[in-house]
Structure formats: structure tokens, C-alpha cells
Amino acid sequence: MSQSRKCVQCDAAIVGRSDKRYCSDSCRHLANNAVKQQNRHERRILQVNAALRKNRSILKQLSPQGKTTIPRQYLELAALTSAT
Numbered sequence: 001m002s003q004s005r006k007c008v009q010c011d012a013a014i015v016g017r018s019d020k021r022y023c024s025d026s027c028r029h030l031a032n033n034a035v036k037q038q039n040r041h042e043r044r045i046l047q048v049n050a051a052l053r054k055n056r057s058i059l060k061q062l063s064p065q066g067k068t069t070i071p072r073q074y075l076e077l078a079a080l081t082s083a084t
């Protein structure tokens with residue numbers, strides 16, 4: 001039983017080993033780079049979310065009512081002393 005297999009990246013027919021997923025090294029590199037790019041993007045989103053969470057925590061500590069002006073020096077000091 002021979003089932004034609006297709007490249008995960010470009011849908012071209014695959015010739016070779018039965019566990020081969022890509023038609024060429026080029027397609028394999030493209031697919032792996034896309035995964036790496038997605039991982040970088042997801043990591044960056046996590047970093048931004050962590051920074052926003054930290055900033056909101058600092059603002060809540062310094063301004064519980066949320067309706068005041070906080071001098072920049074206080075914010076910078078709080079950012080240095082708060083845990084990440």
C-alpha cells in the first residue's frame with residue numbers, strides 16, 4: 001500500500017524515507033524558522049504582559065485611588081525595588 005505523502009511546507013510529493021516530513025532542506029528550514037519566529041513572538045508577548053502587570057502593580061501601590069499624579073522618581077524607584 002503506497003500512499004503519496006506531501007511536504008508539510010509546500011505540499012510537494014515526498015520521495016524518500018517513510019518518516020520524512022519535508023520535500024527538501026529548504027522547506028525544512030522554512031518550517032523550522034516559522035516555528036522559531038512564532039516562539040519569539042509568543043515570548044515577546046509574555047514579556048510585554050509581565051511588564052504591564054508589574055507597572056499596574058506599582059501604580060496600584062503608589063496610587064490606590066488611581067486618580068493622582070505620581071512623580072517620575074517615585075515610579076523609577078518603585079520599578080527598581082519591585083520584583084519582576
Ligand SMILES: [Zn+2]
Pocket residue numbers: 007008009010011012022023024027
Ligand atoms: Zn516542500
